[in-house]
Structures are given as C-alpha cells and as structure tokens.
Amino acid sequence: MTDTTLAADAPLYIVLNAGSGASEKEERRAAIEEVLTAAGRRYHLHLVEDGSELDDAAIAHAGQACANGGILVAAGGDGTINAVARQAVAHGCPFGALPQGTFNYFGRTHGISEELSDAVHALLTATVQPVQIGSVNGRIFLVNASIGLYPELLEEREQDKAQFGRSRVVAFLSALKTILSPHRRLRLTLEAEDRTMHLRTHTLFVGNNRLQMEQVGLTELAPEVAEGELAAVAPKPAGRLGMLGLVLQGALGRLADTGDVVAFGFRRMTVRTPFYGRRRVKAAVDGEVLTLTTPLHFEALDGRLRLLVPAARNLVKD
Known part of the structure; x- marks a missing residue:
C-alpha cells in the first residue's frame, strides 16, 4: 500500500x-x-x-x-x-x-x-x-542498532577523531585498536517469536537495512529475512585475531563464508542480559551511543x- x-x-x-x-x-x-x-x-x-x-x-x-x-x-x-x-x-x-x-x-x-x-x-x-x-525500547532506528563491541568502537573513534582529526585513516586505526583490545563477551538470551536462543558473543547487531546486509555478505546466511522483519546478527566468540578475521571477511562481503555468525529474521525480539543487577547497557542506534535499560525490546515497525x-x-x- x-x-x-x-x-x-x-x-x-x-x-x-x-x-x-x-x-x-x-x-x-x-x-x-x-x-x-x-x-x-x-x-x-x-x-x-x-x-x-x-x-x-x-x-x-x-x-x-x-x-x-x-x-x-x-x-x-x-x-x-x-x-x-x-x-x-x-x-x-x-x-x-x-x-x-x-x-x-x-x-x-x-x-x-x-x-x-x-x-x-x-x-x-x-x-x-x-x-x-526498527525500534529498540521505543527508540527508532532506520539502519541498525547494536550492543557490545560496536558501541565501544564508536566511542573510541570519536575520542580519537577529537584528538587526531576526522579522517578515514584515523577511523580505521581507531577501529583496529578497539578490536585488538580486551573486551567482555556478552551472555544473552534472545526470545524472538517461536525461538529462544542462548549465546555468547562480542556484539549483537540488529539491522533494518538489506543493503548493509548484502555488503558484508550476510543475505545468503539469512535468506528468510523478509520485508516486515529485522535481522539479528551475532558473531560467535573469537579471540583477537579471530575478530580481526571476521572484520576482514565482512569488508570483503564474505561474512557468511566464515560459518562463525548467527543470523535470523524476526518481527519482535526481547534480549535479556544476566548482568547480576546491572540493568543498563550501552547501545549504538544509527551511530549514536545511548544507554538503555534491559531487557531490550526490538520491534519492526512496518510502514x-x-x-x-x-x-x-x-x-x-x-
């Protein structure tokens, strides 16, 4: 319509x-x-x-x-x-x-x-x-929302740009530094309609943009992600070199080839984080870093x- x-x-x-x-x-x-x-x-x-x-x-x-x-x-x-x-x-x-x-x-x-x-x-x-x-806890996003490593990467990048200037080289080196630094793995429970999934990952990415999925090579991995749905993407736990390899494969548009990524489509999903009393988590929403309260409620808002x-x-x- x-x-x-x-x-x-x-x-x-x-x-x-x-x-x-x-x-x-x-x-x-x-x-x-x-x-x-x-x-x-x-x-x-x-x-x-x-x-x-x-x-x-x-x-x-x-x-x-x-x-x-x-x-x-x-x-x-x-x-x-x-x-x-x-x-x-x-x-x-x-x-x-x-x-x-x-x-x-x-x-x-x-x-x-x-x-x-x-x-x-x-x-x-x-x-x-x-x-x-898309929406996460009532906050809309047009492209993507994520928790874990990516919000950290954005914060580090802004700090480095403020210190060394705004350029693609600075952005690339800042991202490389963040990826190779120690960071905590997330323990998540995903409840999306007819499935419940427990996983450990460095970052959970929820996309509302098929072009972005295509560019990193994920459309073959999640072909069932249809109109009216969002796409959940989470790399499996990996060491520093493993994470660097995932980033490289994504840059080459071959992320699905690694076999180290979980991806599926959904209309509504709740994400629970057993942080033992810690209920607030940083999230990147279309490039802006916010602090949200868990559980996180994602929803596709059609039209x-x-x-x-x-x-x-x-x-x-x-």
Whole structure:
C-alpha cells in the first residue's frame, strides 16, 4: 500500500547539519537554496551549528510542518537523518532525506541520490511511501542498532577523531585498536517469536537495512529475512585475531563464508542480559551511543515512516 497524498506546493522544513567545515556548510546551503528558489517552492532552512541543538530543531520544525501541511526534511549523515525522522514519526508528518554522510545506507536503500542538488530536485516530484523502521525500547532506528563491541568502537573513534582529526585513516586505526583490545563477551538470551536462543558473543547487531546486509555478505546466511522483519546478527566468540578475521571477511562481503555468525529474521525480539543487577547497557542506534535499560525490546515497525521516495524509484517498485 502506498500513500501518495501530498500537496504539490507543500512547504519544506529543512534541518541541515552544518557538517565539518565552513565552506562545506555554505556549499550545502547554497545548493539547496538554488534548486528550491529556481523551482519557486516554499521552504524554511534551519542550519544546525551545534549537534546538541539538533533534537530541539527537529522538534520545532516537525511541529511547523504538521501545522502547515508541510514536509520535514533532514540533510546530513545517518545520525542526523535518524534524529529528524524520529520527530517526523512522532508528529505524523511526511519526511524527506538529503543524505550527506559517509555510508548513507538509508538513502541508498530508497534510491535517494548522494548528490545534493539531485536529491533536492527529486524531492520536488517525490511521492510519499510508508517504509519500515526498527525500534529498540521505543527508540527508532532506520539502519541498525547494536550492543557490545560496536558501541565501544564508536566511542573510541570519536575520542580519537577529537584528538587526531576526522579522517578515514584515523577511523580505521581507531577501529583496529578497539578490536585488538580486551573486551567482555556478552551472555544473552534472545526470545524472538517461536525461538529462544542462548549465546555468547562480542556484539549483537540488529539491522533494518538489506543493503548493509548484502555488503558484508550476510543475505545468503539469512535468506528468510523478509520485508516486515529485522535481522539479528551475532558473531560467535573469537579471540583477537579471530575478530580481526571476521572484520576482514565482512569488508570483503564474505561474512557468511566464515560459518562463525548467527543470523535470523524476526518481527519482535526481547534480549535479556544476566548482568547480576546491572540493568543498563550501552547501545549504538544509527551511530549514536545511548544507554538503555534491559531487557531490550526490538520491534519492526512496518510502514511507520512516511518517506518521500523519488518518482523513478517508486515506479520501479510499483
């Protein structure tokens, strides 16, 4: 089912993350304004200079979009898109994405161009399509959520970037350092519909993005993960070199070949952690590290986000 009810002149309420540099910020602003001004489309562009102001900006603009029959739009990486999409879901307004991150899994999955001008042009003729999102303890995610090693990796990476600068080399070396450092294995009980599983692992990954699964080579391992489901992925316990090997196989798109990964699809799952009184755990949700209370309740929310999808993409799907 596709909901395409959208006024042709609906105003756009755009929340733009400033990014890493002044020139980049101005280029993005200018690209958006040039396309929309030339098209004669009404819009309100809010530039977020400080990441701590992102949630407040998203809430304010979601309220305005709903009150004026408009569309809430996020311009930035997956974390920015998640923060703004969260308010679109909460307020019930249509949502558009202008992906500007490193991997842009969400945008690529839905056929949204990484070229900013092209993505803005596509917004002008896009139709609204309800798409699936994930939820963990009520917090939505568009791409993935995880506990264990990955949140640790993200925290270490941000610390190293603050000290040595933001670059892919720094990010790679930081990840390598985290993987080769001692870290605790998780003892988990997974209760997903008709199955209960006890396992030990360094990290539990729950994905809502088939493209990401394909890139690390997991679609053959979990072919039953269908529309309407999330994918649970957990590597079996391994030493430091074993973990390094898993990362390398994932980078080569051959993770399923290792035989050292558990993966399956589900709609609802509860994750219990016998931490003997410790009920709070760090989780990475679309790249943002949060502290959540266990047990963790994951759920696939089908059609909950009213996403603007490029017209050409929608014709292919229909």
